[in-house]
Amino acid sequence: MSNPITPQQRIAAVYMRGGTSKGVFFRLDDLPAAAQVPGPARDALLMRVIGSPDPYGKQTDGMGGATSSTSKCVIISKASVPDHDVDYLYGQVSIDTAFVDWSGNCGNLSSAVGPFAISQGLIDPARLPKDGITTIRIWQKNIGKTILAHVPMRDGQVQELGDFELDGVTFPAAEIALEFLDPAEDAGEGGGGAMFPTGSLLETLDVPGIGTFNVTMINSGIPTVFLNAEALGLKGTELQADINNDPALLARFETIRAYAALRMGLIQSLDEAKTRQHTPKIAFVAPPQNYQASSGKHIAATDVDVLVRALSMGKLHHAMMATCAVAIATAASVPGTLVNLAAGGGPRDAVRFGHPSGTLRVGAKAEQRDGQWTVTKAIMSRSARILMEGWVRVPG
Template sequence: MAFKPQIKIPATYMRGGTSKGVFFNLTDLPPEAQVAGQARDNLLLRVIGSPDPYGKHTDGMGGATSSTSKTVILSKSSQENHDVDYLFGQVAIDKPFIDWSGNCGNLTAAVGSFAISNGLVDASRIPKNGMATVRIWQANIKKTIIANVPVTNGEVQETGDFELDGVTFPAAEVEVAFMDPADGEGAMFPTGNVVDILEVPGVGSFDATLINAGIPTIFLNAADLGFSGAELQDDINNNDAILARFETIRAYGALKMGLISDIEEAKTRQHTPKVAIVAPASAYVSSSGKAIAQADIDLNVRALSMGKLHHAMMGTAAVAIGTAAAIAGTLVNLAAGGTARTSVTFGHPSGTLKVGAEAEMVNNQWQVKSAIMSRSARVLMEGWVRVPQA
């Protein structure tokens, strides 16, 4: 029996923030994958190596975690006053499924670099030395993101001394601003409340802040679920019962937020919403062995992504944290002390992160102009990815 040879597609493997993903220029994809649909999904699943019942991604480019099972498609922007369109796909590890419902804030830090290096930004907008401002249209949630990318001798500067907890080595700092970060699917607070009672059959009733900012997120008090808020991955990810409880909470939170119309739909919307627990600041030792003092942070936050506790913090969830911290009465704001603030530093399993946001009430609706944080990014490998033909 004759088998078709592999095809090869230009691709770049990049780290952005605390995530990694396979980046493509839209025009480099096979014609049938240049449009949304099953052909595109099948191709990207095979690139990553999903679905993998062994949970290893041995036969693909994925890293078998929510942080490393990611794909990005970039193209010259179709939007006025933007440079690049950014489409993100979160690839399930053990299912033949790609979730296109949200953004990846960490990989956003790499979008500007890729766009500059691959000719997607007009040359007139790139300084020989200095900071290039890349205007990104986030196609999943239809929002603008501004990335300030350092440039040296006309090329992206990737090396530097900026340290990001959750990333082993220093690199150049990339400032990312998420403009009007309320998620594209509706109001910032879909219920109209900064705190709701979330009824979860078989689990309990919990105070919850349900927010659309950066990415739809469900915030819960850690203590209400029996946690301190200083947990590391092994404290949660090795317990199937705990993970199942969080997934049930996530599903009912999605229903209350109006993201799904039936509880069963949560199974096909794994990327959003996120669920996170918050607690007042307390000292702990991070996963790298770094001691985090209570005085170093305003609060502790732990967030789950794709059914597992994240090793650091998703960039989009950090936007939600910063936004909620700026709004009086949210669980995030209360855990941080309940005072008015324009920035917050929170502890996560790998260390700390600072994010800034300013909120205001406009026509009885909370609005945030932007949420800003610093990340880093670099190319890990570039060339071609090879994919067996179906």
């Protein structure tokens, strides 16, 4: 006897681009009751929305785009903490395995949270200007941090179109400035609280069977481990195909990342790294040199302070994760880290780095307090746009 066919659930949703990422945005109240609280029901729903797990790695039967940048879900609700406008919860959905990683933030999609909140009526219309800039105060629930999104308004609506160009995004849009406040304190679930979780700016990491590496491990924006490109046999000018088409190299990166996670105190055993793919990030740096970005654009050594490539969910990112950009800017501002040394050394309060799609400038000012390094905020510009709005259909 065949099983009865249950109708699909119809759930209100908005598909948005934020920075160089895309995701499916939900209001918490619009989710089915079982998915309004953390747990297996929520994870199962979001995986089915995105089309995971997919052993083909394509997410054809869902909203995902088969990359780490496009396999994302966001849940927005009224703020649960004082002096904030909304809560922002982010889920990184694995493509080929059955889990959702809630251990960190997506800095790129942070730029879409303010516009979503305004368009969905979560912000009091009385405080929104007809024209100008409005500041949306966001509580990032994954990491317990405040993000300020400065959203442009025109004729009482979010201004989405403009002439701001962001490398990694083909079309220009309106600029949204983001401020990540106190990004170095407990930057991620189990982040440990310290900006440098082991107490060292530069240290040696032994990875059995692979080698010994000089590394900088930092909690800022998102937990990240930095290595020198040269130590990996790389140049720092690589594009996605150079890394992602080399399974042996990707396996090396994942092993190094797992040992770094263990050293940073993010996991208690190496096996835990398999279900904590979103954090920490692993990145490699090199001094400035000429290269050709993935769009064909020529990037001159004089255009950047340092070259950085970062992996997300086991693959080289096509541009740069915004949370990792915060880590880059923070590390660059602290004399003696690998990022700072690759950028020429010395103090700085901003860095322009080269990534596979072009360049990005991020500001961050670090200082020492009672012998501990900290950073009060990091600042960068992104853009966001609603791509589609309506309902997603999910098999019952």
